[in-house]
Amino acid sequence: MKALVYQGPNKKALEERPMPEIAQPTDAIVKILKTTICGTDLHILKGDVPTCAPGRILGHEGVGVIEKVGAAVTAFHQGDHVIVSCISACGKCDYCRRGMYSHCVNGGWILGNKIDGTQAEYVRIPFADTSLYHIPAGADEEALVMLSDILPTGFECGVLNGKVEPGSSVAIVGSGPIGLAALLTAQFYSPGEIIMIDLDDNRLDIAKRFGATAIINNKDGKAVETVMKLTGGRGVDTAIEAVGVPASFITCEDIVAPGGIIANVGVHGVKVDLHLEHLWDRNIAITTRLVDTVTTPMLLKTVVSHKLEPAQLITHRFKLDRIMDAYETFGDAAKTHALKVVIEA
Amino acid sequence: MKALVYQGPNKKALEERPMPEIAQPTDAIVKILKTTICGTDLHILKGDVPTCAPGRILGHEGVGVIEKVGAAVTAFHQGDHVIVSCISACGKCDYCRRGMYSHCVNGGWILGNKIDGTQAEYVRIPFADTSLYHIPAGADEEALVMLSDILPTGFECGVLNGKVEPGSSVAIVGSGPIGLAALLTAQFYSPGEIIMIDLDDNRLDIAKRFGATAIINNKDGKAVETVMKLTGGRGVDTAIEAVGVPASFITCEDIVAPGGIIANVGVHGVKVDLHLEHLWDRNIAITTRLVDTVTTPMLLKTVVSHKLEPAQLITHRFKLDRIMDAYETFGDAAKTHALKVVIEA
Amino acid sequence: MKALVYQGPNKKALEERPMPEIAQPTDAIVKILKTTICGTDLHILKGDVPTCAPGRILGHEGVGVIEKVGAAVTAFHQGDHVIVSCISACGKCDYCRRGMYSHCVNGGWILGNKIDGTQAEYVRIPFADTSLYHIPAGADEEALVMLSDILPTGFECGVLNGKVEPGSSVAIVGSGPIGLAALLTAQFYSPGEIIMIDLDDNRLDIAKRFGATAIINNKDGKAVETVMKLTGGRGVDTAIEAVGVPASFITCEDIVAPGGIIANVGVHGVKVDLHLEHLWDRNIAITTRLVDTVTTPMLLKTVVSHKLEPAQLITHRFKLDRIMDAYETFGDAAKTHALKVVIEA
């Protein structure tokens, strides 16, 4: 089968690989119909993710059809259409029982990282019963690729951790795909204001279209000032960091209101300054989270009932043969205006 | 001044009354601009509310202008435009501190009940600082009359107690004003389904217009069966009782899913059968609540940000002179299709 | 092997039965070391539990040693010492994912009910990975039999649902084993008052010894009056029903304070009167629950750290050969003063 393989820093290729096999009774083999590329895949390609060794098939998102299941898989059968979760959850360990699938001691984020992933014709999914989700009849399968990772990430790490509420004020620092996923799912809770902050006018325009009540291009470094003006000097109830660099985290520290929450979504590579000398008495919370995908069933219901339209995030489509182009398009988003690119296997 | 006075069972009249005076340093006198009639006013008129003695000026809803404040009132000044809360909260007692203003030992629901109310040109509001709310500049004042009672009631007793969630299923038994208030505010949380049940097709049509995903006229007694069909046999996550009679509470018992909640909003005059022989192992909760109006600030923000349009609930308008007609219109809702009638003082 | 078998209403016998076999890859065979008898077993013997057919081996509690595991069991191995949970949880279905193991669509309470149980030398445990718990090294195994059912039941259905808090007031109606389990675990949260109500002085004495701050023998029907006196007329924050008859539920309705909770633990056979005409405006909650055993890991930690001493509940011990005597002793608790009887297999 064809598969996109990480070959070491800055090298990748579409290779011919053997079909995956059932290794454990809890495995399933899924024929991939659609997959996509994540910012994390780009991190791997830069050599920033030491757990991912050269030779690995990349990809942790996708929808597909069950090809085969192990003897202990009971919830899925050959021919079932499924969403592949980016997190593999054994469903048994202490973390899984607490809904913290991200820290599953037997799984977690392993797909396209420690085991072969979804940017291929077929993929082996461990713990299939607790790591796959049935696609409801009549659903737009392509759109559901967005439920593998990006939407639960924005929702769980940003919106749920940020405790967005009816009438509350939200600022999202970063209007890339993940910030937009937070923007879309924040609206489940009818906040009064959602302020998007970015440096890219195109992405801010999209944010406006997706429901932001205000957009701020921080090129002039006045985002904090503007947010304070927009919130009558109080700051925001929820500040979502969706970039992963110190500057944007500091912005969150500067705009969070007393009693508010900074919900970190971004992947950080270096430490940040936490100004406890200003924040110790502000009654705030800061949260971090690797997505658990524990809300996938809830998100599926919101898609079925049209409270969430994930297809909005898809800007480009490619066949698997042209996945190298897909990477180029996704990697050069400033120019291509790519959000999520779908790859048809 | 003119005031609508309860004169004993089935008797009321528009009388001439002396202006109210500041009695405590925490009082304010409010000149009423708009008020409305509540189902509870009709209960009083039937003689069903023993705490309300003949001679009482009725009404516990309204917007107005501050005429005068007592020496200890600091949050309001003459000329301020305000919403009058149906609940008077001292802000000091144990219940108030816990946000249970409904059970304030110094206040609670006293307006138009134990003290003179808002269906008059002026009203004395005790504990003004914690019982009035500033009207935001530019707001539609008439629409905000709906924030005195009906919207916080539907929201707090129905939606919040019922823990409505993104993608969840909700059934509201009773599509009168209070059920519709629950319907409007349930949508803050993006449930997947909101099923309205009533016996009046007009009210169900309004529910459909207000956002119900399904409507059921229970004339044929098949509401339970239909709800179970609509929910794949599971029942609903949240069942809101918005009528106040045993039959509709029993319907809620019959349609609540395992793990679900029955949120009672209705005012009940008699006991109901609780079928614990079926429900003891269903992991459900049943909640009751007299509105606390503790969410008024949140609701105000949702109005300002157009997540909630309270004006939809207003069907008729009258001058205070014609308040007897207003009562007739409101009392004969089946024929007049009245939801809320606004009275201009 | 020897096993206690239900032979139809009011008939049971210690029979010779074949050893259980692994039927599914997720099964384990457990050699029982200790088991016990539950009030529910007596219900079955009365013929009150239609899901339990004659020929069934009874029992849903116990500790033992893993004899054999199916191919998909990964968390347990031959020789491991384990607690058997009364609830079998597949860990995969929607209910299991929400922590509602009691409503597991593939399991739930099936042991000693729909499949053979633990009052035998060996038992087959389905979904072993999510239905068994490792016994910590050095723990008192006999005491841990109390973690199969009674302690999680008192804790989850009574204490957690009842939201017991530091300084709060609790009343527990029923001082049998299950009420006492609630009493022991309520103390995790340091309530200010725990009032036990029963008709049996012996059980009330035990309650006093187990930490009750007040005991009330309701023979004179004055329990409500006494509770109101003890709570300064307010009633209790948490009323736990641990009997399962209408009278005790009504007592809870009468003593719950505004804002309080009635947490039902009892198994009810008939409906009760819910006095909504008094309760509709009291801001209370009523909860029901079949134990989920989702807190077993937490309870284990409290046992290891000596915050909970389950051995206190054990009053009698029998060999499996004498299980008929054990039933007699347990069934005649008023005379024998039995709480929990342990049976050594």
Add this chain to the structure above:
Amino acid sequence: MKALVYQGPNKKALEERPMPEIAQPTDAIVKILKTTICGTDLHILKGDVPTCAPGRILGHEGVGVIEKVGAAVTAFHQGDHVIVSCISACGKCDYCRRGMYSHCVNGGWILGNKIDGTQAEYVRIPFADTSLYHIPAGADEEALVMLSDILPTGFECGVLNGKVEPGSSVAIVGSGPIGLAALLTAQFYSPGEIIMIDLDDNRLDIAKRFGATAIINNKDGKAVETVMKLTGGRGVDTAIEAVGVPASFITCEDIVAPGGIIANVGVHGVKVDLHLEHLWDRNIAITTRLVDTVTTPMLLKTVVSHKLEPAQLITHRFKLDRIMDAYETFGDAAKTHALKVVIEA
């Protein structure tokens, strides 16, 4: 009257001052019976608290007797014995309504800071109805001085924010008075382990006596290593920072388990490094809080029911005349082993 007055950096004196007067109808004048000294008073004396101007009477803790009340005070009367809360809460502003008294826009921490405090014979308490608490009949008044500040601080900022649970693991970095207050109140929730970390053996001995399950003297810099060993490599569920310096906050970052909480209690003067490069995917929360004293009623109940014995924190006693000695004793705690020093007015 006599009063301890801040005279500028490193200067203080017991001066003769005029009696305070009722300034607002919501004021009360309290005759102080007992007061104490807080670490914050030492900060003021170092000149570190710019809001506190020379000439200010210090002190924000104490118990006393109501001498006089303003016209709008209804909950207190002359002769009532009261606890003075360190936080003055108007009870009306948005923050007060949300229980965030610390950020009251009309009050907050003003006593002994922006207005004259309690280290005097009399003090004026603004917003008396919502800033004083009745002393229950028969209570040990001296012990209740600990409820003005230190116990709610340890409880709210450390224990509640830290979500201590039955069986969970807690580490408290800092075994000074505030760390010990967290230790005492953490036990309300029956955690399995409470590990105290400090550099002072005497304080650690006290911690042991107060209920710590393990103590670690971090002189050798091995606290992190030891905590990880004690928790089987997982780290703690709750890490409470009770010092206020970067090193102890970093310790908390190093020992918090995935899914855990760092609850900051310490007053920080400089920024700290937040190692998001390690923490971004650990699903943790960091909380900050200035005490709200919103739990004072709950704490009072725990004292009355002997779940909390505040008197344990008192090590020294002085008359007001000798308050300079009291400061010296408290300031030199390493040598004097002072925890809290009580000053009798």
